[in-house]
Amino acid sequence: MKNRLFRKFALILLLLFLPVFMALDLLLVRAWKREYLVAAFSHLERLSSLALSAGPHGTKFPDLKQWLAWIAQSGVRVTLAEGNGKAMVDSKEDPSRMPDLSARPEIREAIQKGIGRTHEHSSALDMDVIYLAVLHRDQQGRAIILRRSLALPGLKESTRLIHGYFGLASLVILIPAFGFIWGFSRAITGRIHRLKSFLDRAAKGDLRPLPMERTSDELADLAAALNQTVQKLDRTISSLTEERNRSSAILASMKEGVAVIGRDQRIIYCNQAFCQAAGTASISCQGRPLMEIIRHSDLLSYVQKALGGEESVHGEVVVGSIRTRSYAVTAAPIRTDTGISGAVMVLRDISEIRRLERARRDFIANISHEFKTPLTAIQGFTETLLAGAIDDTRNRRRFLEIIREHALRLSRLTDDLLKLAQIEAGKSLHEAREVDIKEVIDPCLEIARVKADQKQLVLEAHYADDLPKLFGDLYAFREILENIIDNAIRYTAPGGRIEVRAGVEGSEVILSVADTGIGIPKTEQERIFERFYR
Structure with missing residues (x-):
């Protein structure tokens, strides 16, 4: 991992120390120059005092020239000028070619104060030069200005050396500092990387x-705080997971279909009952x-209304085409602090309730019809x-027989x-015993044959004599078979055929009635055992 922290620390160190180093270097150089110049000017002043004390008593040129030559032996340039700044003699240049010196700052200062000093950089010599001018009067009282100049080639070189030594000292300080920062930043970065x-x-x-750290600094405190936070988070997640599993188990065990729909109308959660109601139980x-x-x-x-903000939406739908199912629907919005985030839809299967209601209506209609005809x-006739x-x-006898027949019909109903x-109350009305299949089939055929002959129907029975005995109520078996044969006769056109068969399949005795009648539509077959359903 890149040590970005080291680069930042190093940049801060440079931003802090470089200005300080540069300021110290500048101050040191200035102080050195100032001391160097003070020493140089003091040297010129001593030379001036020595020169004036040994100066010529006359103003003849040979004596003056000899005097200047003697002063120039000290390595300084000497210029003798009149009080108005006109050069009289110079140790290195012809005075007639020299410009007027009255404009020079050291000359003006000497005229005003008796002594003048100047420091400047000579581009011709590429070094610093200092000038010292002293006002002096000869034996006749005339003003004479003695100016001495001294080139300082060592000033530039010493300044360069100071810069070099100071830079080296800075490196000596910075390199260990960078090393310390590198190690410190690596240690901090490693700890931060572990936290990340x-x-x-x-x-x-x-x-x-x-794992807890041995140090006791801010990062160690942060690690301890993160451990506490993660432990609390772990407990919270465990609690939420347990609650979610409990809720999922409850919802999964519900017979009602439950679905949570997001704001984008995508299903966030649904139980198996909902998938079965939607017809997608396999996916x-x-x-x-x-x-x-x-x-x-x-x-x-309903879902769109709930997502639109309606507090609770109720309704009823019928789904399916061949095998229809009825559902009571409830949809409600899920509200959060930021608004409606989704909706909950519950589908309750009320198909059985609706079937019972239809059966009740059919029962009332059928029983009313059954009672109305004989009544x-x-x-x-009464x-x-x-x-x-x-x-x-x-x-009158025929009328009374009709009245008796319809009274018996009402009695049977x-x-x-x-x-x-009694059956619905759980009360058993049957006497179970071993029953021969012949005892069930033959009496039923004998009773039904009269009606079958009236419609010119062929009524036959096919069964083996050695069929296993049944166990149950004989009269209940007969009643069931009579009802089935009666229905076959009723819904088979004249000239048709009705066959009663009995046989063994595995461990069961199968008793069947087949006819050439109109049959029962497939959509109605699942309702044939409903009470009073036609």
Whole structure:
């Protein structure tokens, strides 16, 4: 991993120390120059005092020239000028070619104060030069200015040496400092990397605590705080996981279909009952758009209303075409601090309730019809007898037989209702015993043959004599078979055929009735055992 922390520390160190080093270097050089110049000017002043003390007593040129030559032996340049700044003689240049010296700063200062000093860089010599001018009066009282100049070749070289030594000293200081920063930053970076790896591991679900550090600094405190946070997070996740598993188990065991739909109308969660209601029990519904799973417009509209903000939406839908199912639908929004984040839809299967309601309606309609026909006949023939037909010896017996037949029919209907009530109450009305199949089939055929002959139907039975005996109530077996044969006769056209067969399949005796009648539509076959269903 790149040591970015070292680069930052190094940059801070450079930003802090480089200005300080540069300022110290500048101050040191200036102080050195100042001391160097003070010493140089002091040297010139001593030479001036020595020169003036040994100066010529006259103003003749040979004596003056000899005097200047003697002074120049000290390595300085000497110029003698009049009080107005006009050069009289110079140790290195012809005074007639020299410019007027009155404009020179050291000359002006000497005229004003008696002594003048100047320091400047000579581009011709490429070095610093100092000038010292002293005002002097000869024996006649005339003002004479003695100017001495001294080149300082050592000043530049010493300044360069100072810069070099100071730079070397800076490197001596900075290199160990950088080494210390490198080691310190690597140690800090390593600890930070361990913290980052710990957080990355925690983000992936690995909540093992971080080993405690031996040091007691801010990073150690941070590691301890992160360990505490991760431990709390672990407990919270465990609690949430347990709660989620508990909720999932509860929802999975519910008979009602439950689905959580997101704001984007994708299914976030659904239980198996919901998938079965949607007809997609074999595939996963979670994460898929709701419109891919449910194409019922009413269901989609309930969800959209809930997502739109309606507090609770209720309705009822019928799904399926061949085998229809009825569901009571409830949809409600999921509200958070930021608004509606989704909706919950619950599908409760009420198909059995609706089936029972239909059965109740059919029962009332059928039983009313069953009772109305004999009652109407009884009422009608009774009124006929009361109206005078009782004296009709030829018809009154026939009328009374009809009344008796319909009364017996009402009695049978009443007995059937009582039996049904006792069966539903769990009361057993049968006497179980071993029964020969012949005892069941033959009496039923004998009773049904009269009706079959009236419709010119062929009624036959096919069974072996050695069939195993049945165990049950003989009269219940007969009643069941009579009802089935009666239905076959009723719904088979004249000239048709009805066959009663009995045989053995495995450990079971199979008794079947087949006819050439109209049959039962496939959509109605699952309802044939409903009470009073036609």
